[in-house]
Amino acid sequence: MKYYSLNQIKATANTSFEQAVIQGIAPDKGLYFPNEIRPLDPSFIKNIEQYSDQEIAFEIIKQFVNGEIPDKELKEIIAETLCFDFPTVKVEANVYALELFHGPTMAFKDVGARFMARCLGYFNKNKTDQQVTVLVATSGDTGGAVASGFLGVKGVDVVILYPSGKVSDIQEKQLTTLGQNIVALEVDGVFDDCQDMVKAAFLDPELKDQNLTSANSINVARWLPQMFYFFYAYKQLKNKHKDLVFSVPSGNFGNICAGIMAHKLGLPVKHFIAATNINDTVPVYMNTQKYEPKASKQTISNAMDVGNPSNFVRIQNLFDNDFNALSALFSSESYTDSQTIEALKKIYKNNGYIADPHGGVGYLGFKKYQEKNPETTGVFLETAHPVKFLDTVEKALDITLPITEQIKSVIDKEKTSIAISTFEDLKNYLNSRG
Numbered sequence: 001m002k003y004y005s006l007n008q009i010k011a012t013a014n015t016s017f018e019q020a021v022i023q024g025i026a027p028d029k030g031l032y033f034p035n036e037i038r039p040l041d042p043s044f045i046k047n048i049e050q051y052s053d054q055e056i057a058f059e060i061i062k063q064f065v066n067g068e069i070p071d072k073e074l075k076e077i078i079a080e081t082l083c084f085d086f087p088t089v090k091v092e093a094n095v096y097a098l099e100l101f102h103g104p105t106m107a108f109k110d111v112g113a114r115f116m117a118r119c120l121g122y123f124n125k126n127k128t129d130q131q132v133t134v135l136v137a138t139s140g141d142t143g144g145a146v147a148s149g150f151l152g153v154k155g156v157d158v159v160i161l162y163p164s165g166k167v168s169d170i171q172e173k174q175l176t177t178l179g180q181n182i183v184a185l186e187v188d189g190v191f192d193d194c195q196d197m198v199k200a201a202f203l204d205p206e207l208k209d210q211n212l213t214s215a216n217s218i219n220v221a222r223w224l225p226q227m228f229y230f231f232y233a234y235k236q237l238k239n240k241h242k243d244l245v246f247s248v249p250s251g252n253f254g255n256i257c258a259g260i261m262a263h264k265l266g267l268p269v270k271h272f273i274a275a276t277n278i279n280d281t282v283p284v285y286m287n288t289q290k291y292e293p294k295a296s297k298q299t300i301s302n303a304m305d306v307g308n309p310s311n312f313v314r315i316q317n318l319f320d321n322d323f324n325a326l327s328a329l330f331s332s333e334s335y336t337d338s339q340t341i342e343a344l345k346k347i348y349k350n351n352g353y354i355a356d357p358h359g360g361v362g363y364l365g366f367k368k369y370q371e372k373n374p375e376t377t378g379v380f381l382e383t384a385h386p387v388k389f390l391d392t393v394e395k396a397l398d399i400t401l402p403i404t405e406q407i408k409s410v411i412d413k414e415k416t417s418i419a420i421s422t423f424e425d426l427k428n429y430l431n432s433r434g
């Protein structure tokens with residue numbers, strides 16, 4: 001197995017896992033993609049409850065690591081990545097929340113960030129002369145997960161760009177208070193401005209010597225481990241329900257793309273729903289077949305405020321760019337903030353379950369699908385803990401949320417950030433580090 005850039009044809013694939021992880025994005029701006037996806041042994045999936053979460057992760061990821069990390073070390077990386085649980089919690093008849101928020105920064109991105117940090121640490125172990133800089137744009141949760149996942153990793157500096165005033169207080173604390181090898185740049189703009197600057201930095205010849213890499217879901221080591229928990233949900237529900245449908249609150253579409261990869265590996269899934277907020281580039285595309293990226297708009301599910309989702313090209317590729325094949329397994333719907341708040345209220349009132357705004361969007365996605373497909377069982381991904389969106393959730397539900405240990409550890413710390421507004425500012429900062 002090798003990786004190729006989606007701006008090229010498959011036959012050109014000659015990039016190793018290590019190169020793909022270290023470069024993040026291909027030199028021609030394309031996203032890396034594996035040239036071969038081998039389904040898992042059907043008997044493994046049939047008997048999945050006999051395996052531990054770590055064993056399942058190893059089976060899933062090993063073909064994509066391609067022997068470049070020895071099995072023993074890869075198993076250690078997996079064990080350190082998966083230091084928390086992934087429960088499916090029944091919310092109402094035939095609807096489950098897959099809780100992905102039990103990790104150190106309380107969002108699903110902990111999985112990819114921890115896995116990637118450790119892979120990069122492994123590849124960098126023997127390169128004493130080379131400092132790598134992980135450059136990452138965040139709409140909210142990536143920054144904290146990457147900061148926590150990479151804190152103290154030798155040979156790696158982390159520079160996080162986030163849109164000023166557009167992330168929650170807790171999210172901001174998680175990415176601006178750690179110090180050590182982590183620096184936060186506070187950008188006067190929206191998430192797409194941050195993402196554009198990061199993309200431009202990778203292509204800028206004057207930054208060539210900086211050894212920049214990306215820890216956004218464009219990086220294969222962040223994207224692929226997100227397959228794990230789709231299998232864990234299946235493992236927990238397979239003997240109780242058939243026809244599982246996953247509804248994934250989506251922004252950059254990395255998480256749902258990993259779910260579709262899991263399906264390619266043989267995971268039985270009836271349908272995938274990409275639920276979005278009013279940043280509806282993909283829902284519009286599914287109706288019109290016109291892909292028209294827009295500037296992102298601010299919402300209460302801010303980690304999904306993305307106007308031009310990076311990973312959608314990967315999803316199209318998984319269906320050989322065949323729209324009919326795509327729409328047979330995948331649909332996408334958008335919801336407003338007020339619909340989301342109503343959903344949070346309803347879930348809480350009827351079932352006592354507290355969802356966060358992203359999970360609320362995911363719930364709505366399944367409920368709409370369920371109207372026409374009442375025989376199915378829905379799993380919506382609870383991608384972040386409600387406490388990360390304290391103001392919104394407390395106000396919507398008229399309750400006080402207990403503060404978790406993970407949040408207590410950052411909430412009183414001092415924020416440190418550097419304000420920037422242009423790409424030149426970013427370049428100046430990177431070059432000033434000597």
Ligand SMILES: *Cc1c(COP(=O)(O)O)cnc(C)c1O
Nearest residue numbers: 141251252253254255303383384
């Ligand atoms: C990042 C994030 C999303 C969106 O995930 P994508 O992989 O970018 O589609 C959804 N919910 C939360 C809480 C997130 O942090």
